[in-house]
Amino acid sequence: MKKILAFAAVAACLVFAGEALDVATMTEKDIAKLTYAQLMEMPLEDLMVLADKLGVSVDDLLNMKISVSSKKAMNTRESPGIISLITEEEIRNSGARTLMDVLRLVPGFEFGYDIDGAIGPGMRGIWGHEGKVLLLIDGQEMNELLYSTLQFGNHYGVANIKRIEILRGPGSCVYGGFAELGVINIITKKSDDLNGVSASVSASTMANDFGRTAVNFGVGKFFTNVDFSVTGTAGMANRSDRPYIDASDYYYGPESDAAKETFSNVNANVNIKDLSLRLIYDRYATRTSDYFDGETPVYNSFDGYYGEVKYDIAALSNLTVTPKVNIKYQIPYNFLDERYPYDRSALRFSGNTIANYDYSEKLNIVAGAEGYYDYATDRLDDPESVFGNDEKNISYYNVSGFAQGLLKLPHTNLVAGGRIDGHSAFGTAFSPRLGITGPFEKWHYKAIFSRAFRAPGIENMNLPSPDGTEITPERTTVFEVELGARPTDNMFLTLNVFDITITDPIIYFYYSDNDGNDVEWYENQERSGSTGFELEYRIKYGWGYGNVTYSYANPHITDKFDFFDKNKVPSYEVPGKENMVLGLPQHKLTLNGCWLRGSLSINPSLIYISQRFGSFGNGIIDKEKPSLITNIFVQYKNLLTNNLTAGIGVYNILGQKYDYLQPYYVVDSDLPPHPGPSREFTLKLSYDLGL
Structure with a gap:
């Protein structure tokens, strides 16, 4: 009953608010420079003023231009992909603590616990932690190169994000082997967004321990031909204040620091006319008590260094050529504890050239080529710690070419493209x-067929199966259909249906032999995948905005057709439940909205996650009951002085005992649920100073 009342209370609070902006002095040229993200931050009254100045409808004005599904910026109703866009305003009003908070409001996303303190993403009912979901920050691939994983938890802050573009579907045609299921494209604040100095701090507490503390800053300035920006964040956090009992019944309470995490990031960018330079430093450290039999938990750290040089060449008025060079150096899963030492680094040099050619107003062609060279090093002093080639170093290379054509016809757009990769x-x-895709005045449709792949990581290839079978890439086939309607200028309704089949999925295996030695390897299994749909309703008025989403994924729709029996991977199976997989929910419902009056905003949100099944250690698979996570964040701008913003929030108001489950079962490596945060109270302060 308490859950039903909370659900009704939050739903009743979903009155929606936008931020009033002065647009009376804007010229047509000023309006033309606005992005969709900027438009979506405006109330309807302001949109009507801008539309009237241009002599168009609000519907036409709200053509959003994004490029996450294609190298060519396109209207989202035309773009060949299922797209979600989250703006800076939505992130700030929501009070999101980390990137996980933002993604949890996106259809199809949920998270699970891997090993060694790592929290990874699931997408559309498929475990995507190892190389299936690509994360880009200002164009830099954040997936680590050894296992291809992403670490979430308290890793990625949101204070310096301008917008997030999410492709909920395969992106290998454009982005290569990490984009099998989706792409998260983060664009941070640039010089013209900062135009001075910004700083913010946040702190929170849970019932039995502190929650998290963070300090964020941004500096940026635009000059005639040069602009620069530097943003950064640093802090510490607690994954949970609840006790964890491992598979051997050892107890780890808050006093053990078993869930402590630290994070830091610095992102610097300089643009000199058409030349762009970027450097990113990123560090995340978590603790793990897995397999340590009650002893002190150890740190597991992830360090990354990223660099890029890019130059836009306007070869012709309708042709742009963009060469770029990237380098990234990473030290993931770094254990310096003598019980389980692991110290390996990975270096990637990559080059890429893209040509974007507008043959006419109706025909656009994008083509390019790229290549990379990977070099991994074992840094331990132990001479027996080597790669599969019996050396301390190992290397690989890859070359690829891609092309896409876009033909615009009346109410119909045709997109065809492809990418071929050759790996050593x-x-x-x-x-x-x-x-x-077909955009009409009040509705649109999309029908998309894609093939994608997941490239094996360095350690995937380094740990072949005991019978010597070599790893091959996963091959994925995806069918997607989307229908969208706009009943009024301030309402958006979309429904997409998807079918995903992964052939030869790369699966992890582990056991401890009779002598106590660890034996681990990767091998290709038969197939996995899911079928489902996602429904989203968005509303935006002059006094508010909000959205409701529902997502459903099923690995086994029917026994009548083998095509719909997706999962053939035993380690993903739930005994007696063919229509579910371990760790991830079949149903998810979210509500999110914001109400604003003057300087005050109130942002309630709700996330319902259906029952899940997971390992409880020692070979036991059991059910985790549904979770209803309710949050509220209240924010006040220009508090006491101009440009000072304060916010307070409560997360997990009902104190739900949400756990992260391991989305696979492996003998001798099955872990009990890892506790998530309890009720958390947070305070945020931010200040912007123009230069």
């Missing part, structure tokens, strides 16, 4: 994409 170890992979 696993051979070639081809990723085609075909799409037809």
Whole structure:
């Protein structure tokens, strides 16, 4: 009953608010420079003023231009992909603590616990932690190169994000082997967004321990031909204040610091006319008590250094050529504890050139080529700690080419593209994409066919199966259909249906032999995947905005057709439940909204996660009951002085005992649920100073 009342209370609070902006002095040229993200931050009254100045409808004005699904910026109703866009305003009003808070409000996203303190993403009912979901920050690939994983938890802050573009579907045609299921494209604040100095602090507490503390800053300035920006964040956090009992019944309470995490990030960018330079430093450290039999938990750290040089060449009025060079150096899963030492680094040099050619107003062609060279090093002093080639170093290379054509016809757009990759170890992979999209005044449709692949990581190839079978890439086939309607200028309704089949999925295996030695390897299994749909309703008035989403994913729709029996991976199976997989929910419902009056905003949100199944240690698979996570964040701008903003919030108001489950079962490596945060009270302060 308490859950039902909370659900009704939050739903009743979903009155929606936008931020009033002065647009009376804007010229047509000023309006033309606005992005969709900026438009979405405006109330309807302001949008009507801008639309009237241009002599168009609000519907036409709200054509959003994004590029996450294609190298060509397109209207989201035309773009060949299922897209979510989250703006800076939505992030700030929501009071999101980390990137996980933002993604949890996106259809199809949920998170699970891997090993060694790592929290990874699931997408559309599929465990995507190892190389299936690509994360980009200002164009830099954040997936680590050894296992291809992403670490969430308290890793990624949101204070310096301008917008997030999410492709909920395969992106291998454009981005290569980490984009099998989706792409998270983060664009941070630039010089013209900062135009001075900004700083913010946040702190929170849970019932039995502190929650998190963070300090964020941003500095940026735009000059005639040069602009620069530097943003950063640093802090510490607690994954949970609840006790954890491991598979051997050892107890780890808050006093053990078993859930402590630290994080830091610095992102610097300089633009000199058409030349762009970027450097990113990123560090995340978590603790793990897995396999340590009650002893002191140890740190597991992830360090990354990223650099890019990019230059836009306007070869012709309708042709732009963009060469770029990237370098990234990472030290992931760094254990310096003598019980389980692991110290390996990975270096990638990559180059890329893209040509964007507008043959006419109706025909656009994007083509490019890229290549990379990977070099991994074992840094331990132990001479027996080597790669599969019996050396302290190992290297691979990859070359690829891609092209896409876009033909615009009345109420119909045709998109065809493909990418071919040739890898020194696993051979070639081809990723085609075909799409037809149709934008009309009040509705649109999309039908998309894609092939994608997941490239094996360095350690995936380094740990082959005991019988010597070599790893091959995963091959994924995806069918997607989307229908969207706009009943009024301030309402958006979309429904998409998807079918995902992964052939030869790369699966982890582990056991401890009779002598107590760890034996681990990767091998390709038969197939996995899911079928489902996602529904989203968005509303935006002059006095508010909000959205409701529902997502459903099922690995086994029916026994009548083998095509719909997706999961053939035993380690993902739930005994007696063919229509579910371990760790991830079949249903998810979210509500999120913001109400604003003057300087005050109130942002309630709700996330309902259906029952899940997971390992409880020692070979036991059991049910985790549904979770209803309710939050509220209240914010006041220009508090006491101009540009000072304060916010207070409560997360997990009902104190739900949400746990992160391991989305796979492995003998001798099955872990009990890892506790998530309890009720958390947070305070945020931010200040902007123009220069």
